[in-house]
Amino acid sequence: MNNQKVRKVVLAYSGGLDTSVILKWLQDKYNCEVVTFTADLGQDDDLALIREKASALGIKDKNIYTEDLTEEFVQDFVFPMFRANALYEGYYLLGTAIARPLIAKRQIEIAKLVGADAVAHGATGKGNDQVRFEFGYYSLNPKIKVISPWREWDLTSRNKLIEYAKVHNISVPQDKTGEPPYSIDSNLLHNSFEGKVLEDPGIESDYSMLQRITLPEQAQDNPEYVEITFAKGDPVSVDGTKLSPANLLRKLNEIGGRHGIGLVDIVENRYIGIKSRGVYETPGGTILFHAHRAIESITLEKAASHLKDEIMPKYAALIYNGYWWTHEREMLQALIDKSQESVNGIVRAKLYKGSVTIVSRKSDNSIYSQTLASFDDENYNQSDAEGFIRINSLRFRV
Amino acid sequence: MNNQKVRKVVLAYSGGLDTSVILKWLQDKYNCEVVTFTADLGQDDDLALIREKASALGIKDKNIYTEDLTEEFVQDFVFPMFRANALYEGYYLLGTAIARPLIAKRQIEIAKLVGADAVAHGATGKGNDQVRFEFGYYSLNPKIKVISPWREWDLTSRNKLIEYAKVHNISVPQDKTGEPPYSIDSNLLHNSFEGKVLEDPGIESDYSMLQRITLPEQAQDNPEYVEITFAKGDPVSVDGTKLSPANLLRKLNEIGGRHGIGLVDIVENRYIGIKSRGVYETPGGTILFHAHRAIESITLEKAASHLKDEIMPKYAALIYNGYWWTHEREMLQALIDKSQESVNGIVRAKLYKGSVTIVSRKSDNSIYSQTLASFDDENYNQSDAEGFIRINSLRFRV
Amino acid sequence: MNNQKVRKVVLAYSGGLDTSVILKWLQDKYNCEVVTFTADLGQDDDLALIREKASALGIKDKNIYTEDLTEEFVQDFVFPMFRANALYEGYYLLGTAIARPLIAKRQIEIAKLVGADAVAHGATGKGNDQVRFEFGYYSLNPKIKVISPWREWDLTSRNKLIEYAKVHNISVPQDKTGEPPYSIDSNLLHNSFEGKVLEDPGIESDYSMLQRITLPEQAQDNPEYVEITFAKGDPVSVDGTKLSPANLLRKLNEIGGRHGIGLVDIVENRYIGIKSRGVYETPGGTILFHAHRAIESITLEKAASHLKDEIMPKYAALIYNGYWWTHEREMLQALIDKSQESVNGIVRAKLYKGSVTIVSRKSDNSIYSQTLASFDDENYNQSDAEGFIRINSLRFRV
């Protein structure tokens, strides 16, 4: 959005290198007041520390916003998405994609609150997140000015960025070996890793970057069981203990993490048409995904379940591509939510060195009929199947 | 097909209790000549023994057909299906469903060869297989007479069946504890188990019935790597050794089996509207499924890949429901096959106690661009994304 | 449902030959009390006359139900369906299919009211309506007994039926030439015709059977305009006059009919796999269909509109196949209804000798931007399209 005048901007600030540089650059370039907004989505950052960083870079106290959004994140974003059994390209549980709409929403709200005329983010011009942020901004405020530094500035390589940081006394993180770190996104649903050695899809990673998952080989030798209770398609209890949405997901992360659950290593297709390799760790989400399918398997009719499966790729792509705040996502959500009314019950899963196996599902709303399933049911008239087959095979027989 | 006169019938004969009873019952009831056909699809049965059983039940030698169809099965049925990444209801790799069309086809061919006017199968009136067999029969010979004993006779419970067997000197198998065994289907792609304790979806199975998979807890402690080479979407080599389709799948079963790969325990929706619980072991198929997706991830464009994902549920349902020999399956196959022309390359997977992790994928046809994926690419003009976003967000901004 | 004892049955009674014979046959065969139910869905029958017929065939007065359901029919069935722009196989506006669920519902309600244990209908064993009625019955009362005379009795040809009618003093209708009439279904949405000469799809019909439409060649020479006002996707006024749902559809039928609008002559695929030729006259529905698409064209975003188009064939097939009272239809309806919130405005259509041409559409909720559409818009930055194209063509350029 080059060449626009900006008075006050709300920056999505992570406290990391990139957004710290941006924070400085915005002041330099636009000569505007910068408000920082840092959302706690469960990424284990120390908000107080981030506040200090912003302060050290010259942001006034009243202009530093840090908020714990974990409950809203899980309840209004993660859970609705999990009702759909959403997977992007067969594997990705959309951990980053589902967080962006909330950050964008809160940024726009804060912009209104503080009278800012612009928002800014730290996503690069090659990724999905720029799209997700900006679609969110425009959906919620069509008139907002959007600053996307990576598409504007001349810090077009990591090296230039680091030079700029050094000049402005911004600390540059390194990994254990002195190299620049992976590109990481982290929230209560997942951690994602891109870059470095992962850029070659032919090279095996040692997964040493994982933060939540104990690798299967190092996980404990005893399997563990976990029981999840669902009400209207959402998980409400773990092992019989009712938990808030965020606490429930935290609990599942903890349990799943120690059994190596939820590691995914894929090459995916970004919205903008670039293929990229990502490593994801989603321990709790992986358990939840399978448990939800399992409770649906005894409470949803076939036709409802197949309809959900057919629209799922579209729903997942909408979220992946940043179209959360749209009419079409809401239309699909209405369809999905309508299906969840009797998705209630308890699923028991066994966790062991990287695997989740569903071992039982029970529900007061079960439409599974043991009598029908059984071999010896004298009520079901097997000869009905004759007519069923004869009618359905009419096309072959004429 | 009550009350029709039958002269000669070709029975799909497994050598087990049910089809042995049927063999006898067909002679009694229809007073017709019975031809038995037993296909070796990799189910580890002793065909010579089955031949003896048929003989003992009065079938003339020239009327006993036993054939090894494993190569045709894998090449013309399993591989085309795996090109589609077909999963029924999210988990089931369609191991039984994909075998039925071949058996039906061969039965119809033998019927023609021996001048039979009818075919018969041992599938019950509550399951999917009756449909799959009969759709196959009618598609390939609209005039064939079909005998489905389970829908015709009065042996309407297991007990009656066993009585009938005893009267006719047919041996009745029991499991180790003296109980009737699981309902099993077995071929080179999978073993499936239904019935008994599985009929209650709330009860955990001990999986002691598994035949190919060492349970993850008992699997070896060292992970193992396997490399699969694909050509035009089909696997052609394992660890650098070129193998025939059947041998390749055998090899993957062996490797996957010892690492506990491919156990699935689900409640599924049968075509005829009954929910039933099944346990499947598909070690080689599970490796193949993930490896195929992985090689596609670097060789297929996003749009082609998403199109495949969108039509997949329909394709899988067609196979599950017995519509292999149909115009619509061929139409979808044409679409799928068209996509596989450059799906070539090598995938490396790590197997460990139940998990398959893809660790690398390489291809001469790779369209993955390391330059594009990389953070530091000065060729890609990040500002292009500005226009992309502005146009795509026009809807939000007006 | 052979061989069940029936105490009291509610028959969907049209007053025509078939259901009059059924009325008699039910008494003979089941020796049960018969309650007749005749719904006025706008089919121009004289309900008093039908009441007399039932009476003459021995039905007690208190057992004769006749009800005007036109408003409920249009408001709760026709309008929700038209929100979806539902067309079966490209042409059929589902006039018969959408009426059956309401008749079934009311029959089940009356059965409860009068303490009947069974319901009956006059649909044959070769058509769609048997399925639509019976799915409705079972959905709304799983325990109800269903009598389908055409599938039970031995009156297996028209001649046998007529003999039975003569024996029981039931009058047999003939068309002008003394032949049996077309098989007709009629309600406020459409008239349908099947049978007779139509059975050969290669023979041109003279359409002399049409009842509502003046044939285009005989229609008046002056075009006529009609304006329809929509609110939340439903039509509420015609030419500025607010009308109840049924009256609105009546009005459009009248206007459209005199201009020859809404004749369709197709070969369609019945649910049970038989192809059949039908002639339909749907004057008001045809105007409504195009007008609704037109108002959506300026009030719905592209993505919402395309999503509706993609799911439409499935929605239409559900209704055609009798699955109105199902979870999956409600799920799709939730999606559709969610899209209609701002589908408000006025559409002007020109009617002339069989054609409907939409000539204007206006809406306070219009998202059509004349500025954007215009050639000379200096606000839209044409160079944004550069980035849009460059990103979307990245796949071609690498």
Add this chain to the structure above:
Amino acid sequence: MNNQKVRKVVLAYSGGLDTSVILKWLQDKYNCEVVTFTADLGQDDDLALIREKASALGIKDKNIYTEDLTEEFVQDFVFPMFRANALYEGYYLLGTAIARPLIAKRQIEIAKLVGADAVAHGATGKGNDQVRFEFGYYSLNPKIKVISPWREWDLTSRNKLIEYAKVHNISVPQDKTGEPPYSIDSNLLHNSFEGKVLEDPGIESDYSMLQRITLPEQAQDNPEYVEITFAKGDPVSVDGTKLSPANLLRKLNEIGGRHGIGLVDIVENRYIGIKSRGVYETPGGTILFHAHRAIESITLEKAASHLKDEIMPKYAALIYNGYWWTHEREMLQALIDKSQESVNGIVRAKLYKGSVTIVSRKSDNSIYSQTLASFDDENYNQSDAEGFIRINSLRFRV
């Protein structure tokens, strides 16, 4: 593609105002050799005259390419698309969209022939055609330079364009009233009109701009019949006379045009997210569309036909959006073509004042069974439907 050096450019030259200005501007701005390419796609232009115009604007004779592509256009683009019954947003037969890929292809071929390093087109930065051209260019030659003058120059309004034209002695067309003309695209499949009064979707057009269609009110009073013969899904004869693809479409245009067939007036959604109103005249294409559906109605099985209908919106959108030369379009085409093998036969249509009514369809490959459709068929066992319904309603009854 600002600031690139261009040596020689192939311009898609229509001979109209815009591309004549571009022709001049390319020489001025890029100081490069300009090659003009004008395709005859049936748009009734005088190619000799266009050649003169190019010559007058300074293009060397050897650099002026004019070619009759009508047969290739209809055979390789129009017919394959019509196999799919493609309609964009319910009405638009894609007349412009389907022509662009051929022009792009030929431009790239000529570029290779003459050693040009760039191509250029006259589409504006607000429309679909820029995308369609450029996707075509890049698909067929990823390295080609593309000049899109409308997105580059400062002639950002009609007035500036006209001034530039006057300065360079380029003639400026006006309509009868002295106003600028509609924005027109014309080829053998259709004429399209945009702009001027059409920009307000609330204003009725008098359709005086139509060139091929006699308005229904002015069309002859006698209906006319036309018979179209199809082979493998493509039309091959009209009224018994075998015609080449282009001549066949010409013939149908002529017949349809005089009966007012094929006028469409809609608001559509452009790829780039702008809604625009277009008026289309597609006389022959409209007849063809309905005739093709009709011949399919007796030769395609239901499942094949429904599958085509389900994928159609996606196929149409691909063509609309310019993705003809892609893997996914070819995949869908493979599916569609696979379905057309037995789509053979003769369809008879009645044309009258704007309406096409299909009155008969005949085929040696017909799978319509008059016996099955008939009321009195003693072969079909109506009681089979009992089992069909009982199995399909199991879900309601448990």
